[in-house]
Amino acid sequence: MKPFLIFDFDGTIVQSKMLAIQLFNELSGKYGGRKIDKKDIAYLSDLSIPDRLRALNVPLHKLPALIIEGKREYKKTAVSVQPVEGIRDILFSLKDNGYSLGILSSNTTENIQRFLDLYGLTVFDFIHSATNLFGKHKAITSVARKFQIDRNQMLYVGDELRDVQACKKIGVKIVAVTWGFDSASLLAEAKPDFLCNSPAAFADLLLEGG
Template identity: 65%
Template structure:
């Protein structure tokens, strides 16, 4: 039986890194932080979220409010974001293999559904928002319970260290993708089951799923 493939949204399905940086820079001063310079993006990608916030002078306790305001601004500009290169074809191929697909993201369900509708992506049977930035393990467990899915039959696909950590807590197989925010080095340190460098590689992993 093929896995239920559960995707993160930003950085995994869509190329939203530059938009996220721009929104952060627009809001940084309000939350005590500083703007991200283009030349430091690579270095920041090697850091965990707490370390990244320290480097940008944003207190961790201000992150939820900053993220909420960022999500409100996100919808106005997200419709024109591009899917990760090769992702549309990979999603179609996964469906042809008999995989069920869903999305679980820290972004809002409204933002995600708006993007999917605008871009003609109707391949996902579930779209769920994890409101707690560091609570994806609980959100994944809740979604699996609601849909009658065994955790071992899920494959979570995400682009951040915290995605891998969340899956490790509940023994959900996880594929970390390197085309999003966190660097391949940081993702490897988290110890994912799979480290993917392209959507085509993800497809190969699912083809060989046992």
């Protein structure tokens, strides 16, 4: 039986890293933080979110408000983002090969649906938006319950350390992908079930190796 694939959105399906940096730089001063310089990006990608915020002088308690405002600004500029190179064909191949696909993201359903409509990505069985940044394990559990998916039959696909940590907490297998927000070394340290350094490697895992 093929696993039910649950995808993160930003950084995993869509190339939104640079947009996220742009929006952060536009809003950071309002929340006490400093702007991200290009030379900082590699260093920051090696840090967890709390450590990243400390490096950028943003108090953790201000993060929820920053995220809410960032999502509103994202909506205005979302048409400028592109799918990760090669991912569109892979998603359709997965669907054609009998996989069920869903999206679980902290982004809004509206933002995600606009992107999917723009690029004709009609492959997903559902979109589930969860707002708790550090409660992703609860969001995954909620998705399993809502859509009646056995957690033993789920395979999560995400690009962040918190994705790996959340899945390990509740015993869900995860593919960590390195083309998004967090670095390959940070993800590898968390020991995901699978680590893919390219969309091609991800396709090999599920369409040939899986």
